[in-house]
Amino acid sequence: MRKIVLVLIAAFSVLAASAQTTIKVQAPNLVGVNEQFNVTFVISGEHAPSEFQWDPGSDFQLVWGPQKGTSSSTSIINGKRTHSSQTTYTYILLPKNTGRFQLAAAEATVKGEKLVSNRATVEVVTDGAAAQQGQGGGQAAQGSRQGGESAQTGTVAADDLFMRLTLSKRSVTVGEPVTATLKLYQRVNIGGFEDAKFPTFNGFWNQEVQAPSQIEFRRENVGDKIYNAAVLRSWNLIPQKSGELTIDAAELVCLVNVRTQRRSTGSIFDDFFQDDYQTIRKRVTTQPVTVHVSALPAGAPASFGGGVGSFKMSAALTRDSLLTHDAASLRVTVTGSGNTSLLEAPKISFPADFEVYDVKTSDVAGGKVFEYPFIPRSHGEFTLGPVEYTYFDLSARKYVTLRSQPLPIRVGKGADTGSSTGGQLVAGVNRKDVRDLGSDIRFIATTPGTLSSVGYFLPPRWPASGSPRRVPS
Numbered sequence: 228m229r230k231i232v233l234v235l236i237a238a239f240s241v242l243a244a245s246a247q248t249t250i251k252v253q254a255p256n257l258v259g260v261n262e263q264f265n266v267t268f269v270i271s272g273e274h275a276p277s278e279f280q281w282d283p284g285s286d287f288q289l290v291w292g293p294q295k296g297t298s299s300s301t302s303i304i305n306g307k308r309t310h311s312s313q314t315t316y317t318y319i320l321l322p323k324n325t326g327r328f329q330l331a332a333a334e335a336t337v338k339g340e341k342l343v344s345n346r347a348t349v350e351v352v353t354d355g356a357a358a359q360q361g362q363g364g365g366q367a368a369q370g371s372r373q374g375g376e377s378a379q380t381g382t383v384a385a386d387d388l389f390m391r392l393t394l395s396k397r398s399v400t401v402g403e404p405v406t407a408t409l410k411l412y413q414r415v416n417i418g419g420f421e422d423a424k425f426p427t428f429n430g431f432w433n434q435e436v437q438a439p440s441q442i443e444f445r446r447e448n449v450g451d452k453i454y455n456a457a458v459l460r461s462w463n464l465i466p467q468k469s470g471e472l473t474i475d476a477a478e479l480v481c482l483v484n485v486r487t488q489r490r491s492t493g494s495i496f497d498d499f500f501q502d503d504y505q506t507i508r509k510r511v512t513t514q515p516v517t518v519h520v521s522a523l524p525a526g527a528p529a530s531f532g533g534g535v536g537s538f539k540m541s542a543a544l545t546r547d548s549l550l551t552h553d554a555a556s557l558r559v560t561v562t563g564s565g566n567t568s569l570l571e572a573p574k575i576s577f578p579a580d581f582e583v584y585d586v587k588t589s590d591v592a593g594g595k596v597f598e599y600p601f602i603p604r605s606h607g608e609f610t611l612g613p614v615e616y617t618y619f620d621l622s623a624r625k626y627v628t629l630r631s632q633p634l635p636i637r638v639g640k641g642a643d644t645g646s647s648t649g650g651q652l653v654a655g656v657n658r659k660d661v662r663d664l665g666s667d668i669r670f671i672a673t674t675p676g677t678l679s680s681v682g683y684f685l686p687p688r689w690p691a692s693g694s695p696r697r698v699p700s
Contacts, residue, residue, distance in 0.1 A: 248272025248337045254347040257446040259354035268333045270314045281333035292318035322351040354453045383509045387414045392513040400521045402535030405464040412454040421480040430472040437461035465566045469522035477513045534618030536565015542614040542631035550641030562594030572597040573616045580605040606640040
């Protein structure tokens with residue numbers, strides 16, 4: 228019955244979502260000053276709009292539009308018919324000046340209800356237009372984005388294709404996390420990649436965070452020029468020693484399709500088949516990056532667990548009331564921001580009558596959980612803790628010690644497991660496990676045994692006739 232109710236709720240949620248009318252704006256966030264671009268408003272819902280209004284404003288010239296497009300679909304769910312429609316209004320604009328501009332909001336009327344879109348922001352840059360004005364204005368700027376030097380010489384200019392390794396910080400403390408991002412920037416036509424070589428990060432603990440199998444390029448502004456940029460790799464780095472640590476260069480070979488001009492033969496077809504394309508290999512490398520790493524201050528408490536950042540801690544028992552020879556665990560959770568991957572288990576003092584086994588460590592969101600299994604061998608009232616954990620606070624630049632409340636444990640007298648099973652509970656050599664040895668290994672006898680005569684035995688002698696000789700017993 229519960230499953231049926233959940234299915235009905237999900238179905239009604241789908242119907243309600245499909246009946247809700249929305250209006251969204253689609254526009255690029257970065258364009259060149261001589262570049263035309265599209266602005267599209269998408270209205271989705273059960274009904275089509277009856278009215279639509281939008282003004283491009285004074286910062287952009289309206290080149291064309293609006294172009295209206297419509298589509299609709301009908302679906303039947305549990306016998307209920309649902310109709311949905313989508314209406315688009317597309318405009319082509321041309322910037323008038325450079326800068327950051329916010330497009331005006333659009334208004335649509337659907338079944339008497341007014342809808343207002345968000346206001347998209349568009350950044351306009353020169354993209355080398357000032358240097359190209361003598362070569363044809365907007366067309367020259369567009370050619371620059373596709374690699375103007377490549378088109379003329381069959382080579383790839385250094386500023387048309389390059390790679391950068393950027394760090395979130397260049398001056399850190401031992402144990403302080405750093406994010407490294409490797410990006411490729413291009414204004415040419417790339418057909419593939421070869422011979423990728425990534426940094427080794429000597430002196431850093433490193434973890435690969437992002438390694439996309441499909442490289443996606445997005446527009447970015449670099450030096451007032453538009454580049455198609457893509458993240459190749461990103462890492463989480465944690466310096467393990469102090470000093471000047473250098474990250475070696477990354478390398479990559481790009482297969483670039485470049486355009487070369489044919490030598491004119493005087494044929495009338497030269498105007499139609501003037502350009503050839505060829506693939507060339509262009510090796511791009513990053514510059515080595517140096518990171519200044521400061522040592523941690525001296526005088527760290529004994530409870531320092533290697534944490535650098537900002538953390539919080541909690542400690543709890545799985546059971547605070549049990550019998551002797553029963554198992555329980557102490558769980559210590561440390562979470563926060565910083566080098567969570569390298570947190571060490573805090574040192575815990577247990578009563579002498581407790582058998583404690585290897586700590587189990589597990590990862591949680593933003594931290595780690597340390598579990599200490601134990602078995603009390605005697606009854607009584609005991610107290611664990613308080614548990615202490617010290618970390619280095621980056622903002623305060625000092626060691627901070629976290630303390631839990633004392634954890635009382637009541638241990639009752641349990642049954643004598645050794646007499647009832649013919650064995651006893653003992654710990655393994657390394658206290659890694661508990662085994663019941665009474666069921667498969669017999670104890671060594673401690674009392675002296677008795678000996679008695681049972682006769683004598685001689686090996687038989689077989690006569691030639693084959694009849695056996697009887698030996699007295």
